[in-house]
Amino acid sequence: MTESDLLGPRAWGEPCGWAMLKASAEDFQVDELLDIPLSGTGEHLWLWIEKRQLNTEDVVRLLARAAQVPFKNVSYAGLKDRQALTSQWFSIHVPGRDVDVSGVESEQLRILQATRHTRKIQRGTHKANGFRIRLTQLSANRDKITERLKHIQRSGVPNYFGVQRFGRNGANVQHAVHCAERQELPTQRNVRSRLLSTARSFIFNRILAARVADGSWQQAKLGDLLTFTQSRSHFLAAAQELLDPRLQELDLHPSGALWGRGELATQAQVLSLEQRVADNHAALCRWLEQAGLKQERRILRLPVAELSWCYPDENTLELRFNLPVGCYATAVIREIVELLPVNDVDVACEF
Known part of the structure; x- marks a missing residue:
């Protein structure tokens, strides 16, 4: 499976160039921010x-x-x-x-x-994760990178689960589909947990990909379930919620389904979109329900807090930013540059 199969379209256009991530451990630094x-x-x-x-x-x-x-x-x-x-x-x-x-x-x-x-x-x-990332062997136009980073500061990026969630070439997705078609659960607890998380993440990414494709991933629509960046609660978007200033402040976001038991609480076109994605992956959805998982939500838009950048040398871009718990730095990097392989293995980071 390709990256586009596992994630979806980029929000802000083609990458600004190429770079390498994690040529050394020090190129990817992350600190848990405890409160x-x-x-x-x-x-x-x-x-x-x-x-x-x-x-x-x-x-x-x-x-x-x-x-x-x-x-x-x-x-x-x-x-x-x-x-x-x-x-x-x-x-x-x-x-x-x-x-x-x-x-x-x-x-x-x-x-x-x-x-x-x-x-x-x-x-x-922990409250968040703080990242300090060096992209080396950079081949990109700095003006384009600056423009892209300022755009990300203002508007965030799609909150995709990173490709590393799905195993090499999507092997975990294929394994989950195989189990779902047979309606079997792995007996090993860690394998079962990994495959259920993979299936949920894959379906969420399909929902988010559809919202990125139609341009609504960062906009509240009638029938959306809205949630705050650090909250697990949500509420239905009626007409007055579409004008909530906290949407523009990147504090309030539309959400997508993390599949499980129970009825979808979205309405109107949002419900139709999420149900259509579920119907396209019916075996996985039934499998998640039978495993006892419950419907949950995840923000579609990822705010990138305290974003700053510099160039330590001609071929290196250094980024610093904070992300909410459970979100992926690679979702940010993907909107800036295409990553070069390291040791013939596509780079991926589980954050």
Whole structure:
């Protein structure tokens, strides 16, 4: 499956040129931005860890062994890629005892902060992710890049799930379709979770692609379900909501379906569009429903906060920006440049 099969059309035109992403881990830096006051006491040891050449599950295994606890006692807020320099939060449930996990530190892992708290860290607990990205081997017109970046500052980008969500050449989608056609669920929990997430993300991207194609991905339409950037609640767009100034401020957005059980709450043309996409992928939708997932929503438009850029050298573009939890930096980069392959493998980052 190609990128266009997995994502959809770009919103702001053809890429401004070419560049390479993640020639080294330091070219892709991401920090979890936490907005929780930690108590300093409690059953859970919270650790802020900087890692490189390790994925999140690698760190979970290291911490579990060092603390002598089951893997399930180690929690984290979000998944971070191996080929990157990242700082993220973990917590270890160690009631009634002190533990020393400093032995896990190495050239690949540093503990930046350790403190106690009364609760474990939950998935999506952090407020946002802060990115510092260097695009190297840049071949592009700087004036075009500046114009594109200013446009992104004002209007955001389509909130696609990145191609990395779907496996190499869409292999996870094909696997999910195979399971859905047989109405089978993988017995391994991690495989089942990955394929269900893949199927949901694929259907959402199809909905978003249709909205990008008709130009309505950043506009509220009658019958839309609107939601705020950091909210899971939503409300129906009637005539007066179409004029809400928060739409222009990139704080309020139209949303798309994350498929599951229950009736679509959208109305009018929006309902027709989402139902049409679901009908085109009926086996996947039935499979998600039978797996027990419930209808949820995801913003169609991705606001890119605190976006800035510079050129450290003639062939490098450095970007800095913040994104809401669960959104992909590659969705931003895709609207700027086409990515060159690294080691003959298409670059992808799970953020």
